[in-house]
Each structure stands twice: as C-alpha cells, then as structure tokens.
Amino acid sequence: MSHFDILAIAKQHLQAISEGKAGQELAPYYAPAILQIEYPNALNPNGGTSDFQTLIERSEKGKQIIVRQTYDIQKEYVAGNTVILEVIWKAVLSIPIGKTPPGEELKANFALFLEFENGQISNQRNYDCFVPF
Template sequence: MTDEQQDLLKITKNYLKAIEEGKTAEELAIFYSQSVEQIEYPNRLIPNGAKRNLNDLKAASLRGKEVIISQNFDIQKSYVIGNTVILETIWTAKIAVPIGQIPSGGQMKAYFAQFIEFEDGKIVRQRTYDCFEPF
C-alpha cells in the first residue's frame, strides 16, 4: 500500500470515528468535497435508497442525531485500490426511538460494504450497501 493509500484509509477511519462521536453537519463536512455524492442503495430502512449531496448529508447527520444515541463501526476488512477505500463493516447503534420491533434504547445491527472515493484527500463519492438484521 502506498503512503497516499494509507493516508486515505486513515482519513476514512477518522471520518467513521467522527460519526461515532456524534459529530454532525459542518464537523463532518470537512471530510467531503463540495461536489460529494453519497448513494445508499435500497435496504430495509430506506427501501428506495437515497442519493445525497453535501447539503443533504449535513441535514441527514442532524436527523440521525435525533434517532441514534450511540453507534459503532467495527471494520472487519479494508482495502485501498487507487483512490477508493473499500470497507466491510459491522455497524451497531443504540437507538433513541422505536424502529420496527426494536424499542427505544434497543440496538440495531447492520453489515455494510462501503466504497469511498477520494480526490485531493476529500470524499467525492460514497456508495453504501447495507444489510440490516431483522427489526
């Protein structure tokens, strides 16, 4: 792995750590390019999927703060190919509101595959494939 690729992996880990720490909006915007595009493919929580730009990501982070008490990204595997970081991650979250059969204060769990593309050290594209445990 080149030094540049190691840097991209470090930025990615810092990005996920910032999310775990509950950072939102402008605090997370430092990781994104102005032209960022995030695609969340259809899953049980977001059946039609979502495509988000920078403003959408800021707004989503603020909404998430109302729903999530705490969360953790447990990276199982990571790869860097060119300017893209690929992660296999187990996500867990303690939720503030009931979702499906999970009560307020309960835990959600999902398995993620994420493809995070960079330009000039900033995230320009993020594609996420989420597989949630039943809820």
C-alpha cells in the first residue's frame, strides 16, 4: 500500500468521525487487533488504552454527547506504514465539561500517530492538548 493510500484512509477516518459515524460504521478502519493509546491529558488525566471492542463502544458513547466535531489537519506526514497528523479538533458537547457549558465549543491540538497493516489502523497513539476548559 502506498503512502498516499494510507494517508487517504487516515483522512477518510477522521472525516467519517466528523460526519457522526460511530460503532460498526467505523469498524472497517480498525484492524481486529488494534491497540489505541491515549496519553494523559486534561480530559483524561490517566490516559488509557482501547482495543477494537472498546473503540467501537467509546465511539457509540461519544456520539451521545458530541453534538458536532471537526478535525482540521494542520500538518501530515507519512513514514513507512505510519501516518502522523497534527490536528485542531473542535467539538460542541451536550454536557458540561469543566467550566464549558453544554453547547459551547471545546478545542484541542492533537497529534495522532496511526500505524497501518493491510489498509487498517493497527496501532494508534493520541497526544491531546486541550485548550483550558
């Protein structure tokens, strides 16, 4: 698979999430043995890891509280089987987060490292830096 193919898949994945897709609609992007690591951040101070099933479940839960979200890719890199994206994420939630009331926008600067096997994400690392909320 070429660099352009995995970059296109990574962008399609973020677009699908932006469009509100969740659960089984996102499953084709993930390898069955995917491991996603979220490093500690203001929203999730302990960080965490997710396998395939957990990612699917978390996306369904997220759909219940995220009114809308966007991923504005600032930079993109491909190294071997890895896509690295620098992204500005914005989301409007249906619940309060910190001092941010429902309906107000949250913002974060993300770095995503997506490793691919056979056209699917096999390993994902999130480095999320939230604007104070």
